[in-house]
Amino acid sequence: MRRTREFDPEVPVPRSPWDEIVPGLWMGGHVWTDGAGGLRRAVVGDEFALVVSLYSVPGHGPGTGVEHRVAPIPDGPLAPAELDAVLDAAALTVRAVRAGRPTLVRCFAGYNRSGLVVAHALYVLTGRPASEIIALIRWRRSPWALHNGLFVRYLHAGLDAAHPSLTDRPR
DSSP states (O other): OOOOOOOOTTSOOOSSSEEEEETTEEEEOSEEEOTTSOEEEOOOOSSOSEEEESSOOTTSOOOTTSEEEEOOOOSSOOOHHHHHHHHHHHHHHHHHHHTTOOEEEEOSSSSSHHHHHHHHHHHHHHOOOHHHHHHHHHHHTOTTTTOOHHHHHHHHHOHHHHSGGGTTOOO
């Protein structure tokens, strides 16, 4: 399996385990820093009805009875099967949000992979342009959210356009 996390010492660790981007849709990671600057594990209990993990570590939840979908993808160029996993995760997220189910989409830090899925889900939910969705995510989660330029290009092109054989997918 390809590596699913790249370490970048220039990027600060988030200051919260997760943040609400729009009502019912949260974006987060597996680590965060507390007010004193200490590194903390982001462990999910039963705060959400659905957790979509694009990076997963044992012991980070979610709790028993919470629907959990794991779809590991790299924080880099995505192969067709990985783009398919992103689209599937976004479609699951859209269905959950539309049904009023509190949903967390997470990756390692809660910046890029989770941002890609949340942004595509918001595109499906709202039809807003990628630039507005990216700005919203950065405002609600962190200015470091979606700092992966390739993922931003995917969003501006449209994930379906990034892999044309996926253009007829149901949403």
